[in-house]
Amino acid sequence: MLRKLLSRIQGSLKSNRFDSEFSDELETHLAQLQERFECQGLNSSEARYAAIRQLGGVTRVKETIHERRTLPLLETICQDANYAIRQLRKSPAFSMAALLTLALGIGANTAIFSVVKAVLLSPLPYRDPDCLVMVWERNLHRGWPHNIVSAANFLDWREHNHVFTDMAIFKTRAFSVTGSGKPVEVNAEQVSPNLFPLLGIKPLYGRNFLPEEGKRGAARVAIISNALWHGRYGGNPKLIGKQILLDEQSYTVIGIMPASFADAYVAHGLLDSQVWTSGLDLSNPDRTDHGFMAMARLKPGVTIQQAQNEMDVISARIQREDPKDLGWTTLVIRMHDDIVVEARPALIVLMIAVALVLLIACVNLANLLFARGAGRVREAALRTALGANRRRLVRQLLTESCLLSLLGSGFGLALASAAVRALVSLAPEDTFGIAGAGLNLSVLVYTLALAALTSLLFGLLPALSLSKPDLIDTLKESGRNTSEGPRAKAIRKVLVSAEFAFSVTLLVGAVLMMKTIIFLRDINPGFNPNHVVTMQLFLDSPQYKPPGSHVQFFKKLLSRIQAMPGVQYASVSRGIPFEGWSGDGFVLPENPHPPMSELPNTNPVMVGPQYFRAMGIPVLQGRGFTDADTEGAMPVAIVNEELVHETWPGQNPIGKRLKMYGDEYPWLTVIGVAGNVRTQGLNIGFYPEIYMPYTQYSSWDQRPFNLVIRTAVKSLSIVPAVRLSVAELDKNLPISYIRTMDQVANETLSLKNFLTMLLASFAGLALLLAAVGIYGVMAYSVAQRRQEIGIRIALGAEQSEIIGSVIRQGLGLAVAGSIVGLAAALGLTRFLSTQLYGVKPNDGFTFVIAPVVLLGVAFLATYIPARRAARVDPLVALRYE
Amino acid sequence: MVLKTLESMGPLHGYGIARRIEQLSEDVLQLNEGTVYTSLLRLQQQDWISTTWGTSENNRKAKFYSITRAGRKQLLKEAESWKRISGVVGRVLKFAPQR
Numbered sequence: 006m007l008r009k010l011l012s013r014i015q016g017s018l019k020s021n022r023f024d025s026e027f028s029d030e031l032e033t034h035l036a037q038l039q040e041r042f043e044c045q046g047l048n049s050s051e052a053r054y055a056a057i058r059q060l061g062g063v064t065r066v067k068e069t070i071h072e073r074r075t076l077p078l079l080e081t082i083c084q085d086a087n088y089a090i091r092q093l094r095k096s097p098a099f100s101m102a103a104l105l106t107l108a109l110g111i112g113a114n115t116a117i118f119s120v121v122k123a124v125l126l127s128p129l130p131y132r133d134p135d136c137l138v139m140v141w142e143r144n145l146h147r148g149w150p151h152n153i154v155s156a157a158n159f160l161d162w163r164e165h166n167h168v169f170t171d172m173a174i175f176k177t178r179a180f181s182v183t184g185s186g187k188p189v190e191v192n193a194e195q196v197s198p199n200l201f202p203l204l205g206i207k208p209l210y211g212r213n214f215l216p217e218e219g220k221r222g223a224a225r226v227a228i229i230s231n232a233l234w235h236g237r238y239g240g241n242p243k244l245i246g247k248q249i250l251l252d253e254q255s256y257t258v259i260g261i262m263p264a265s266f267a268d269a270y271v272a273h274g275l276l277d278s279q280v281w282t283s284g285l286d287l288s289n290p291d292r293t294d295h296g297f298m299a300m301a302r303l304k305p306g307v308t309i310q311q312a313q314n315e316m317d318v319i320s321a322r323i324q325r326e327d328p329k330d331l332g333w334t335t336l337v338i339r340m341h342d343d344i345v346v347e348a349r350p351a352l353i354v355l356m357i358a359v360a361l362v363l364l365i366a367c368v369n370l371a372n373l374l375f376a377r378g379a380g381r382v383r384e385a386a387l388r389t390a391l392g393a394n395r396r397r398l399v400r401q402l403l404t405e406s407c408l409l410s411l412l413g414s415g416f417g418l419a420l421a422s423a424a425v426r427a428l429v430s431l432a433p434e435d436t437f438g439i440a441g442a443g444l445n446l447s448v449l450v451y452t453l454a455l456a457a458l459t460s461l462l463f464g465l466l467p468a469l470s471l472s473k474p475d476l477i478d479t480l481k482e483s484g485r486n487t488s489e490g491p492r493a494k495a496i497r498k499v500l501v502s503a504e505f506a507f508s509v510t511l512l513v514g515a516v517l518m519m520k521t522i523i524f525l526r527d528i529n530p531g532f533n534p535n536h537v538v539t540m541q542l543f544l545d546s547p548q549y550k551p552p553g554s555h556v557q558f559f560k561k562l563l564s565r566i567q568a569m570p571g572v573q574y575a576s577v578s579r580g581i582p583f584e585g586w587s588g589d590g591f592v593l594p595e596n597p598h599p600p601m602s603e604l605p606n607t608n609p610v611m612v613g614p615q616y617f618r619a620m621g622i623p624v625l626q627g628r629g630f631t632d633a634d635t636e637g638a639m640p641v642a643i644v645n646e647e648l649v650h651e652t653w654p655g656q657n658p659i660g661k662r663l664k665m666y667g668d669e670y671p672w673l674t675v676i677g678v679a680g681n682v683r684t685q686g687l688n689i690g691f692y693p694e695i696y697m698p699y700t701q702y703s704s705w706d707q708r709p710f711n712l713v714i715r716t717a718v719k720s721l722s723i724v725p726a727v728r729l730s731v732a733e734l735d736k737n738l739p740i741s742y743i744r745t746m747d748q749v750a751n752e753t754l755s756l757k758n759f760l761t762m763l764l765a766s767f768a769g770l771a772l773l774l775a776a777v778g779i780y781g782v783m784a785y786s787v788a789q790r791r792q793e794i795g796i797r798i799a800l801g802a803e804q805s806e807i808i809g810s811v812i813r814q815g816l817g818l819a820v821a822g823s824i825v826g827l828a829a830a831l832g833l834t835r836f837l838s839t840q841l842y843g844v845k846p847n848d849g850f851t852f853v854i855a856p857v858v859l860l861g862v863a864f865l866a867t868y869i870p871a872r873r874a875a876r877v878d879p880l881v882a883l884r885y886e
Numbered sequence: 887m888v889l890k891t892l893e894s895m896g897p898l899h900g901y902g903i904a905r906r907i908e909q910l911s912e913d914v915l916q917l918n919e920g921t922v923y924t925s926l927l928r929l930q931q932q933d934w935i936s937t938t939w940g941t942s943e944n945n946r947k948a949k950f951y952s953i954t955r956a957g958r959k960q961l962l963k964e965a966e967s968w969k970r971i972s973g974v975v976g977r978v979l980k981f982a983p984q985r
């Protein structure tokens with residue numbers, strides 16, 4: 006079979022030589038036959054005829070042999086392609102319009118697919134990534150579906166489960182890297198020694214942690230990232246075994262990660278780690294002390310559901326044994342699902358959107374082809390009359406559309422390669438895997454498949470309709486007057502309506518997202534983010550171990566900053582709005598030992614004096630913290646409105662007492678009420694919060710680390726001066742995460758901004774294509790009706806009537822399409838619902854405004870041809886007759 | 887048939903093959919001589935025969951076809967299978983109930 010194919014391909018390539026050789030061969034044969042017949046007594050011409058008869062016709066034999074030797078299919082395709090190229094070159098305007106449309110449609114699809122491929126379809130870069138799961142704790146009663154875990158629970162899980170081959174635990178932290186060069190603050194993870202083996206990752210140089218290095222008090226060892234190794238240590242492998250300084254303590258480097266190692270937990274907003282250390286302290290028996298993340302590897306053959314069931318059993322037993330853990334269950338989730346939990350719905354929406362754009366592009370092209378087809382009816386009729394069968398005609402026409410879509414995807418790929426880069430830079434930075442988005446082989450295959458599908462989509466209908474010409478009528482009519490039949494006209498109208506339907510659907514999505522963004526932007530976060538800069542300072546090195554040392558440091562630093570020109574207020578806090586919510590229980594004197602399930606929640610925040618002024622949070626009642634709130638003074642607290650509302654509705658909270666849950670915490674007296682802040686995000690409601698002055702807790706390790714500075718000038722402009730002040734106090738103290746609060750607020754919207762921008766541009770593109778589509782159809786129909794309009798004008802029709810009739814026709818199509826589109830949008834917007842906030846998926850305003858915008862565009866696009874129609878000179882129009 | 891001809895007669899041109907078949911079949915098989923070329927092409931595509939240019943008996947340029955090793959093997963195979971089939975058919979006919 007293969008050999009035959011090969012020889013045929015060879016035959017096709019050397020077609021001409023074979024043909025002429027075969028002619029020679031046949032000629033010899035004929036001559037010999039002729040001689041033979043001549044010998045039998047025939048004269049030369051009779052003998053020649055007899056010879057030809059005996060052979061069975063020279064041309065027929067030649068044709069048969071040619072067909073058998075070569076690939077006839079390939080030949081016709083080449084022939085068709087050749088012809089198609091000539092056709093496309095003959096009408097450059099059509100070709101350019103078609104190619105541009107296709108390039109946009111296919112380019113957008115390719116670009117989005119390459120992101121989808123990188124984020125959703127690529128396996129995590131670990132061994133057997135499908136078996137990797139995250140295990141979270143959750144407390145559904147208290148509204149925490151996805152919570153970090155406690156060490157005590159983790160140890161029980163690890164000991165009692167039968168579903169995991171292994172479980173690893175880690176927590177994030179930060180280190181100041183000092184010695185040899187400028188101090189830098191890096192993200193780090195403290196991990197159990199089995200974490201990298203569990204992932205199936207080996208260091209590029211050196212080794213993984215040993216089990217005994219996981220014990221507390223073992224020698225301090227660290228594994229560092231490839232980036233840090235290159236950036237700070239010059240990429241020298243001899244670093245293994247050397248000491249580096251982390252938080253002023255020396256650690257031995259035992260491993261260097263490969264550059265390809267991607268820390269999956271970038272995905273959870275925990276930025277990429279540069280350092281990993283072992284020696285996690287898992288000794289805290291308090292099951293409510295949630296501070297860790299846990300991952301596990303499923304045993305072969307164990308499903309997620311089985312693992313979840315087993316964990317449910319274990320956590321039920323723990324809850325029975327320890328009432329403090331009541332209400333806490335577990336969530337087992339595939340690691341990849343966990344990572345893309347936010348990106349997936351957004352990407353699905355984008356996939357739908359680009360698919361709609363491509364459909365619109367296809368419809369547009371089909372329309373263009375129809376319009377052109379009308380001019381080619383005669384050509385098709387002539388071909389049919391000359392004996393072309395329908396299949397041959399369709400094949401010829403489809404070859405043209407294939408060629409178009411192949412060329413279009415070529416341009417589309419060029420567009421996509423630029424678009425992917427733009428997408429990667431615009432997407433939220435913490436989108437896992439997005440850096441890997443690019444035009445790779447699978448994307449190319451996808452594009453090719455798309456091109457083939459596209460060419461069928463837009464080429465088949467026109468080809469089928471064109472290939473069945475009404476021979477007699479078409480050929481009888483004079484060339485100029487050929488008009489498409491009623492069927493073709495109907496199809497074109499349906500196509501234009503479909504275009505509008507798709508556009509309306511897209512537009513609805515885009516408007517919904519825009520409304521969401523506007524709504525979120527308008528939400529008062531509860532603080533004033535303008536002119537506020539924040540940065541992080543971790544006082545972790547040994548010099549800050551003595552109780553009170555950090556209080557002294559911050560006091561000195563804040564008084565220096567406060568004195569700077571342009572600074573209005575400077576303060577410190579542990580965590581800032583949108584970042585660093587920690588749920589904790591609190592109790593009241595009336596009920597000091599409530600059951601765990603009735604324990605009210607709060608977010609305790611350690612802040613400095615002036616914090617409320619610096620952050621722009623109003624103090625509604627009582628006073629803010631002052632320098633007088635020190636260690637020896639009465640422990641005080643400021644609560645937010647929400648806590649007052651929930652705990653003491655209708656009462657004056659000043660002077661009330663409360664304390665954090667746990668014996669080690671003191672009773673606090675409420676001295677003020679602060680306004681509510683959207684601590685967890687703009688689209689999340691208010692939670693009760695308790696603010697405490699850090700100055701009263703000098704021996705705690707729950708220290709502030711955020712500087713919050715409100716300025717009268719551009720807030721980032723004071724950063725150099727702040728750096729200088731910090732360096733004067735401690736030259737080894739790095740400053741990290743310098744951001745304005747405006748930036749922080751925007752980061753929480755980044756995915757929605759991204760989605761909105763893309764949906765809006767796709768909707769714009771769709772509108773443009775739809776406008777071009779309806780313009781084309783109306784312009785064509787006006788051209789066709791020239792004579793009719795001429796007669797009408799000659800009979801006294803007003804210009805306005807003519808314009809009106811054309812516009813009515815155009816708008817009719819748009820209205821029909823919009824209605825269908827709105828129905829489709831009702832069905833499709835549910836995919837968007839997770840991304841919407843403050844607006845329902847079936848928002849009335851949106852469902853009115855989208856078709857109105859579209860009809861406006863349709864009006865403009867039909868008005869131009871309508872004007873042209875009204876200006877038809879009856880004399881010129883009628884002269885054609 | 888063409889293969890067998892080429893095996894027994896050595897290299898031949900198309901005309902020769904046509905004559906030989908005509909002669910062998912004793913005019914039972916009346917075929918267009920053009921079809922000879924179709925089968926020759928098929929055999930060529932299977933690599934069972936090879937071709938060279940030469941001169942015919944009356945000094946014309948002609949293409950000579952000769953059987954290849956693969957062709958001989960194929961011929962043996964086909965002859966075997968033909969023998970087997972004709973044997974079976976023969977036996978079936980022999981034991982068919984006589985009217």
